[in-house]
Amino acid sequence: RFTNSRGGAGNTLGGGWPSTEMSSPYTSPEKARLSIDDSLPLPLDEKCIHGTLSNGLTYYVQNNLKPEARAELRLVVKVGSVHEEDHECGLAHMVEHLAFRGTKEYDTFEVIRFLEAIGARFGACQNAYTSFDETVYFLQVPIDREGLLEKALTVLREWAYHVRCTDQDVEAERGIVLEEWRQGRTASARADEDFFTTLMEGSRYAKRLPIGKLEVIRNCSPETVRGFYQKYYHPKRMAVVAVGDFDRCCPGGAREVAGHVARLFDVDPPGAWVEAPEVAFPAHLAPRLSIFTDKEATNASVVVDCKRARQPVETQGDYRRTILEHLYHEALSTRLYKIAVTPGAPFFSASTCISFPTSTVETAALSISVEAGGELQALASVLNEVERVSKHGFEEAEVRIAKANLLSDLEADHIEREQLDSEGFCSEFVENFVRREPAMGVAYEVALCRALLPELTCAQIAAVGNDYRWDLNCVVKITRPRVSWVKRLIG
Ligand SMILES: [Zn+2]
Missing domain, CATH: 3.30.830.10 (Metalloenzyme, LuxS/M16 peptidase-like)
Structure with missing residues (x-):
């Protein structure tokens, strides 16, 4: 079995309210x-x-x-x-x-x-x-x-x-x-x-x-x-x-x-310590384009990955950054969803998120599902929306909803905490060891979010988009349902 994705239970930690650990400074998020x-x-x-x-x-x-x-x-x-x-x-x-x-x-x-x-x-x-x-x-x-x-x-x-x-x-x-x-x-x-x-x-x-x-x-x-x-x-x-x-x-x-x-x-190491080889960040100015055909697909899809070196998540400040990014993508994706459900929309669905293809690289990823032939128009329309956020920011209501969704997801995880399988915790610790991902426990995370969320402003959240350059270090993948479409696009 091969994997190249970020494993980990992420925010799936959950559990009931603690009965014996109320003395802890953060076991009860209420307090x-x-x-x-x-x-x-x-x-x-x-x-x-x-x-x-x-x-x-x-x-x-x-x-x-x-x-x-x-x-x-x-x-x-x-x-x-x-x-x-x-x-x-x-x-x-x-x-x-x-x-x-x-x-x-x-x-x-x-x-x-x-x-x-x-x-x-x-x-x-x-x-x-x-x-x-x-x-x-x-x-x-x-x-x-x-x-x-x-x-x-x-x-x-x-x-x-x-x-x-x-x-x-x-x-x-x-x-x-x-x-x-x-x-x-x-x-x-x-x-x-x-x-x-x-x-x-x-x-x-x-x-x-x-x-x-x-x-x-x-x-x-x-x-x-x-x-x-x-x-x-x-x-x-x-x-x-x-x-x-x-x-x-x-x-x-x-x-x-x-x-x-x-x-x-705790035995003596069997051999001498050898440093791992250096892994360079694959920087490039011009966008890369790859086009695939999927005979079984009915729609076309466009995925744009905008790469940067993976950022550490080791301090409360780093965690604030990940929350800002999460809120940015959540609010933007909700906006794209609203466009998708209007009559005559240029795409079937679209969303953005952060993805982690390897231990050293993270990408702001944009995915669009669209009728074959409409890929470029759909991409232009999504990038327009991204630009609009950069210029005019988010509405208060958009940010309020994104924050409420995040907190309620975390709180639900916290309530289900004791139902979680040991496997989920293991994945968190594996990620913590290999990629230094946080494994702080959901009780602490809820407390941290409750403390952080009120101070995050619409302007700060919209500013996350300024860190992304959708034309730099970016790779575009277009998947189309039939061969004939590919010819038309390239030709
Ligand atoms: Zn094998």
Whole structure:
């Protein structure tokens, strides 16, 4: 499984009103009195036991009630296809496969037999994924049976430090990965890849699709694979995430689990620290255009991605910026919706948002659905609206509605907080580790929003648009339903 999108539960954290934690300064948003200081770092969810072992490995351990008597475990390694050299294209994924074949303590397919025995989905691509920036292994284990949690953590440790990469292992796995490569060559996958390559051209990402290169998978020496594993599987590049029903199932609760992690994972690093390669921002002046045909589509679509280097979200000031951006896109999209539903509108639907194609790049993205042939007119009309906001700003009412929607979404998440699956928390911690995304917990986020929203003005929100240059670092993708249209557009 490959991903290149921002995962994470985002704002899906939720939960009931706390009964035992009212003393916390921000657990109850009603009572929260957060004072805003732009330089103040965003905290990690106060329920999470978080730290770094002496060898550099990071851990996140959190109690969570759902699913009952189970734990979600992750081994996160900050290595993906973008770290590969030319002769290594595809090896991050190959290592992921080898992890399930054998390790120092688990002979061939013993890991898979263990996963089968505990009723987990099993195998490479089911219990792991490799993306551009990270490789993540995951397990869901029942923890109401003695010893299973520790055994599952042992499996994670084996993957972290002891994947077996013998010559025979590599030869055996090569065929399986080649088959996966072949099956992935569908028309739609190729179109996605073409667009991604256009979007990221000029950066290392464009040449590093996670599935790798055929000739490397076919011909790489086992030595090279071993070298790749040793080079990048360093504790400083890894995190262990454990979220589950610990307080009910383990005598010492989540603290005890954190203790297991420390005992199992705090070993001397197996190899020297190697810096990851530099990844440049793919800057370009002229817009890039790519045109695709989708035989199954009935309408045409236009997507414009306006790139910039990904901005950090580490302080209250950074968070204010993300809220301003959210409100800008929300208010603009509502306006575009209103245009779309008027008779004779130049497009069927249109919206804008922030998207995150890689760890290093974010884009202001504009998407339009339109009748084939009307793409340019639709794009001009949307850009007109963007220009109108820049010149004249938003109405008070537009901003009021955008703010109210944001707050009510967050409050709903807060009320449902204790219904959230452990998986959602795990995704947040994975994002926090790999991309330093905030994982502050919804209670804190509600409090922060309540403190921030009243002071944000229409002018500040409209000014967000001034940061976007829709003609600079921008990539336009037009998808049309039939070949004949493409000819007409280019010709
Ligand atoms: Zn695979």
